[in-house]
Amino acid sequence: MKTLATIYKEFLLLIRDPGGLALIFIMPLALVIVMALVQDAPFRDYQEVKLDVLFVDQDADSLSAKVKQAFDSSPNVNLVVKTDTAEVKKLIQAGAFKAAIVIPANSSETLREKTKQLIIEVFSNFGLAEASKDSVDMNAIGIKILFDPAIKSNYKQTLTGGVQKIIAGIQAQWILDELQNQLSEGRADVKKTKVSLTDIIQVKEQYASEKKYQGLMLNSVQHNVPAWTMFAMFFILYPLAGNFIKEREEGSLLRLRLISGSQFPVISGKFAFYFMICLLQFVLMIAVGIYIMPLLGLSKLVLGSNIAGILLIACSVAMAATGYGVLIAVYFRTPQQALSFGSVSVVILSAIGGVWVPVYVMPEILQTISRFSPMSWGLESFNDLFLRQASIQTILPNVLRLTGFSLVTLFISVIIHKSRTIL
């Protein structure tokens, strides 16, 4: 009954505190929406972003035509044809375009001739043909790719790799064609075979997810909604510690200290109330991910199939966040100390926990440190559940870590609170 009374008292205090309500509900909702929007582009990799690339065709022959054709059919590159190399360079320097492909004059002819020479040389080594007498040394074909210095390295690598792949494909095709030419020389009865090299090996990309969730990958919404939800849940320490210390300063906590048997209900009532608030925050933020994000042009949050697992991890995160809030509230003597330390520590825990950027892009040392952040435990489990359709068994170690963290913080809080009750 005493705990229930404390929960009701906390409820009354909160609903009469518009600032606290905004901090608990409105700010996190705004934060998760803004962060998902801001991080949407960085989260899209090359496959998702349509990159405008300048294309200068000085060759005007089959090689450049093949390159153009290959990129035209790519959903990620939009070729903008230009003729003047100097203008192209200026546009790249100005940052108007991120990259340009320049196919120099006579590239096709050079490649054709090089291929022919290569085949003749191979044939002559086997005594099947005479080495060409008019064989001349030719320079390598110098296809240029100009990059804006501000281009992301993954775009750069993908574009270079794409060009190299196309050229290699053309070269292989031409070698095969030339091979047939040489072998059929002087034989009118032999019909050339049309061979498509791309049919020989096909590389299929597939995510190791269940069929229903094929194509679902980590994107801005899938990362930001659980990540900033946890951040907001840990920020519960702000109203929790603020109210607790205010009560201590105003003296109401002193009155409660004088009432026998009131310490456990005071702590447990606060814990239970803010735990429920954390869960409410979680439900609201998830609802934003599902219903609001798509309205803003973002992906819809996909929860996966293990709802019981999601509830379990949400409860564990809520427990950890509230326990941490209680510890901060009890340990610090002034609101300034508690709120400054509390908010900075949450930002640090969130940064190393992978809230701002995923843990896998962090340096190794930070990846090691992140294993000690409760937010990392939570986020890892949300990713397991949302993207990998993990079972409860998979997330159980993190559930235990979060619950353990909560119990340890509460235990320390009770010891500190008791030590300050009887001086």
Place this chain on the structure above:
Amino acid sequence: MSTSAVRLDGLTKQYPKTNKAAVSNLSLQIPEGAVYGLLGPNGAGKSTTVMMLCGLMRPDAGTVNVLGMNMQEQGTEIRQKIGVASQEIALFPTLTAYENLFYFGRMYGMPGAMIRSQIDKYLHIFGLTEKSKKIVHTFSGGMKRRLNLMAALLHQPKLVILDEPTAGVDVQSRNMILDFLKDLKSEGTTIIYSSHVLEEAERICSHLGIIDEGTLITEGTRTNIMGAHPDCQNLEQLFLKLTGKNIRD
């Protein structure tokens, strides 16, 4: 008045990093039903004594017996039977008067019906019935002080400890509080009254104890103490005579 409501024996407390005890070997007895004025200049050791009396502070030496129970052994039971109105307004400012009292009643473990009847009784006595649904931070200083006192009395304590219960209130509120304390005394409740306003102590206290520099310098019924110092016409003169005129920190 034969038995003691409070008995302190050889109470000593020294704070860390100080070279002098805040309370030194203090012994006193407060008879049941008395209004005991615990007086002393600033820093005399009154608050430390009260803290040990409430069980909020452990003495370095000595024993605290309240209502026949030892504080070290039965602190929980003792706290259930005492009411403390501290100098601070120990209330939740954004709750209404009623909500504050109901919550404290619940924390004392009182049943709902009993809390409601006690609240109605005290709201009526202290003239706050019409303000019961108002948020406390809109109250005047006097109203808050009365509510603060009500919160200490809800559970019908046998011993009430009041620290400056009239600080910052107007004459009307002070008069109301003092009249109420007289009524409370007549019901047999023991009251420990700590104040700097000696006129008030003179008006309501049956017993006095004056502390200075951590030691009890005089104790007894008000009549006996005043009688022992015929040169003093009032309590203020007696107080200055016993504690000196030096300004304290």
